[in-house]
Amino acid sequence: MIYRENGQFKTSYAADQQIFPIAQDRWAVLAIVAFAFVGIPFLVDEYLFRAILIPFLILALAALGVNLLVGYCGQITLGAGAFMAVGAYAAYNFLIRIDGMPMLAAILLGGFVAAVVGIVFGIPSLRVRGLYLAMATLAAQFFWDWAFLRISWFTNNAPSGSVSVSNLELLGWSIDAPIEKYLFCLGLLALFALLAKNMTRSAMGRQWMAIRDMDVAAEVIGIRPMFAKLSAFAVSSFYLGVAGALWGFVHLGSWEPAAFSIDRSFQLLFMVIIGGMGSIMGSFFGAAFIVVLPIFLNQFLPWLGGLVGLHISTAGVSHAEFMIFGALIVFFLIVEPHGIARLWSTGKEKLRLWPFPH
Amino acid sequence: MAFFLETLIGGLMAGMLYSLVALGFVLIYKASGVFNFAQGALVLFAALAMARFSEWLPGWTGIDSPILANIGAFVLAGLVMFAVAWIIERLVLRHLVNQEGATLLMVTLGIAYLLEGIGQGFFGNDIYKIDVGMPKEPVMVLENMFEGGILINKEDFIAALIAALLVGALTLFFQKTATGRALRAVADDHQAAQSIGIPLNRIWVIIWLVAGLVALVAGIIWGSKLGVQFSLATVALRALPVVILGGLTSVPGAIVGGLIIGVGEKLSEVYLGPYVGGGIEIWFAYMLALVFLLFRPQGLFGEKIIDRV
Numbered sequence: 090m091i092y093r094e095n096g097q098f099k100t101s102y103a104a105d106q107q108i109f110p111i112a113q114d115r116w117a118v119l120a121i122v123a124f125a126f127v128g129i130p131f132l133v134d135e136y137l138f139r140a141i142l143i144p145f146l147i148l149a150l151a152a153l154g155v156n157l158l159v160g161y162c163g164q165i166t167l168g169a170g171a172f173m174a175v176g177a178y179a180a181y182n183f184l185i186r187i188d189g190m191p192m193l194a195a196i197l198l199g200g201f202v203a204a205v206v207g208i209v210f211g212i213p214s215l216r217v218r219g220l221y222l223a224m225a226t227l228a229a230q231f232f233w234d235w236a237f238l239r240i241s242w243f244t245n246n247a248p249s250g251s252v253s254v255s256n257l258e259l260l261g262w263s264i265d266a267p268i269e270k271y272l273f274c275l276g277l278l279a280l281f282a283l284l285a286k287n288m289t290r291s292a293m294g295r296q297w298m299a300i301r302d303m304d305v306a307a308e309v310i311g312i313r314p315m316f317a318k319l320s321a322f323a324v325s326s327f328y329l330g331v332a333g334a335l336w337g338f339v340h341l342g343s344w345e346p347a348a349f350s351i352d353r354s355f356q357l358l359f360m361v362i363i364g365g366m367g368s369i370m371g372s373f374f375g376a377a378f379i380v381v382l383p384i385f386l387n388q389f390l391p392w393l394g395g396l397v398g399l400h401i402s403t404a405g406v407s408h409a410e411f412m413i414f415g416a417l418i419v420f421f422l423i424v425e426p427h428g429i430a431r432l433w434s435t436g437k438e439k440l441r442l443w444p445f446p447h
Numbered sequence: 448m449a450f451f452l453e454t455l456i457g458g459l460m461a462g463m464l465y466s467l468v469a470l471g472f473v474l475i476y477k478a479s480g481v482f483n484f485a486q487g488a489l490v491l492f493a494a495l496a497m498a499r500f501s502e503w504l505p506g507w508t509g510i511d512s513p514i515l516a517n518i519g520a521f522v523l524a525g526l527v528m529f530a531v532a533w534i535i536e537r538l539v540l541r542h543l544v545n546q547e548g549a550t551l552l553m554v555t556l557g558i559a560y561l562l563e564g565i566g567q568g569f570f571g572n573d574i575y576k577i578d579v580g581m582p583k584e585p586v587m588v589l590e591n592m593f594e595g596g597i598l599i600n601k602e603d604f605i606a607a608l609i610a611a612l613l614v615g616a617l618t619l620f621f622q623k624t625a626t627g628r629a630l631r632a633v634a635d636d637h638q639a640a641q642s643i644g645i646p647l648n649r650i651w652v653i654i655w656l657v658a659g660l661v662a663l664v665a666g667i668i669w670g671s672k673l674g675v676q677f678s679l680a681t682v683a684l685r686a687l688p689v690v691i692l693g694g695l696t697s698v699p700g701a702i703v704g705g706l707i708i709g710v711g712e713k714l715s716e717v718y719l720g721p722y723v724g725g726g727i728e729i730w731f732a733y734m735l736a737l738v739f740l741l742f743r744p745q746g747l748f749g750e751k752i753i754d755r756v
Contacts, residue, residue: 159549165549213737213740213741216740216741216744217741218744219548220482220548220552220695221691221740221744221745221746223482223552224687224688224690224691224733224736225691225736225740227684227733228730228733228734228737231729231730231733232730232733235727235730351684355556358553359553359556362549362550362553404572408564408567408572409564409568410564411560411563411564411567411568412560412561412564412568413564414557414560414564415557415558415559415560415561415564416557416561417557418553418554418556418557418560419538419539419554419557419558419561422543422546422550422553422557423539423542426547
């Protein structure tokens with residue numbers, strides 16, 4: 090009843106090509122974005138900003154990057170964390186080695202460095218694919234883990250690669266309260282999400298998808314695999330690099346290489362698969378799921394234990410967390426291998442027909 | 448020269464241990480097309496079971512002899528691995544026939560988390576030791592050929608021997624027995640195998656059981672070397688380059704790949720490491736595998752990848 094596109098006619102090419110062709114979608118998304126910018130800062134306390142919202146925004150950006158590569162171009166990567174690390178440390182170096190370097194410029198430059206590194210580590214994708222490629226990307230992960238720990242130039246001679254950044258400033262606006270950090274990340278995320286959506290609708294995104302669906306066939310119809318694959322690696326790594334720089338600068342403040350370990354790479358891949366491969370919306374769902382779940386379990390399990398008169402120790406909680414996390418992932422993949430985004434679109438289809446399903 | 452040989456032999460033996468873990472990957476990939484990221488968790492789980500059972504058994508049954516306790520623990524741990532294989536097939540794999548590789552890979556990651564959680568929650572999360580009477584002291588050999596001889600770790604030597612035996616047994620099992628033939632048929636083509644009456648579900652239980660037993664052996668050897676602790680699960684990550692190098696579908700590939708990686712790691716650490724700050728073992732193996740991949744995308748012994756449009 091409420092969600093139906095009857096009577097919405099497209100009378101121009103511009104109307105035909107817009108991102109949300111259905112008016113209800115358009116208004117809903119605009120409302121959510123407006124609420125995120127204007128409403129949430131008034132409603133939420135500091136803890137939520139620090140523990141959930143800021144990590145969610147940054148990891149959603151990273152998941153977006155992974156999704157462009159894995160979901161749209163079909164190149165599995167297990168080295169996403171490494172590109173985040175490259176972005177973070179490159180941005181750090183730009184910031185401290187060049188006097189008067191603006192923070193935003195350092196973050197974006199970090200992203201560009203990550204993109205270049207991504208291209209280099211994407212070269213094997215021209216020869217190998219599938220699981221072999223996934224293993225090849227692990228090489229990037231272990232190499233950069235090692236490099237930031239052992240090569241002291243990268244970390245300005247800081248012991249064990251732990252560095253810190255303070256005084257975040259953007260055009261005279263000093264970003265230090267959680268609410269300001271939140272708005273800064275939200276602005277960047279909104280911008281990059283729009284960019285990603287448009288990229289996947291453009292010639293480049295279509296090339297990626299053709300490569301994903303069948304690379305030999307794509308080559309036959311005149312798509313250059315080298316350009317398509319390497320551009321996907323570059324764009325994806327750029328997103329990851331920016332996300333990594335944000336993670337270091339804005340969320341952590343001071344960090345060491347372990348912040349971008351292989352667990353981070355797995356986590357990002359989980360987000361993409363659970364959220365939905367090849368879906369911008371899915372990246373957000375996945376990030377929200379993975380960020381909120383451990384916090385929820387952490388709060389919920391001791392309470393549940395107390396309910397049945399069982400005291401669960403901290404170690405017990407962490408083991409139970411492992412178990413439930415693993416079980417949920419397995420359960421999810423069995424029930425809906427295409428992720429939350431598919432559930433979402435099924436729901437929308439149902440809603441279109443509601444309340445007369447036949 | 449003696450030092451070089453010593454490093455070389457050390458590398459070969461470490462390589463044998465890697466190939467033990469790599470074997471588990473190859474077995475499951477061959478029979479179900481699943482890249483099993485949970486192999487490391489299986490190793491940890493099996494080792495934990497072994498260590499704890501051998502500790503608990505004397506208390507339960509009053510057996511005093513450590514040999515009997517070890518044998519009993521081995522049997523019990525084997526049964527546990529069978530249960531794990533059966534549950535995984537029953538609850539997970541059965542529902543995921545015909546899914547894409549990425550989904551299956553994710554599922555095994557989920558299984559890995561689950562096993563790590565259950566294993567540590569049930570068996571405890573301290574460092575345990577497995578004592579199956581492996582000799583610890585190193586021996587000198589070839590003393591008349593080189594000055595000072597070559598130092599060989601007896602434990603490594605026995606481990607390598609066990610690994611070699613296991614590989615031989617597995618090869619025989621795959622090539623000569625009816626079950627082995629059925630396994631190869633399933634690996635070749637699920638549908639065709641099913642249509643000639645091979646029960647897919649039972650085959651999968653068997654293959655996960657075999658992989659679980661290989662994990663148990665690997666867990667005992669690694670565990671008696673390093674102690675049973677959480678880091679055992681990361682051994683799988685060290686063994687991955689071995690699998691890439693040797694090819695995902697080849698048992699001999701796992702062995703040869705293991706030897707190459709083992710030797711490469713040790714030699715690079717000793718001769719290259721000092722120049723770049725050490726600790727390069729972990730990524731050097733991956734780089735080595737990567738370079739190989741650029742020339743042979745399917746690994747050394749993998750099946751040739753043929754594309755059809």
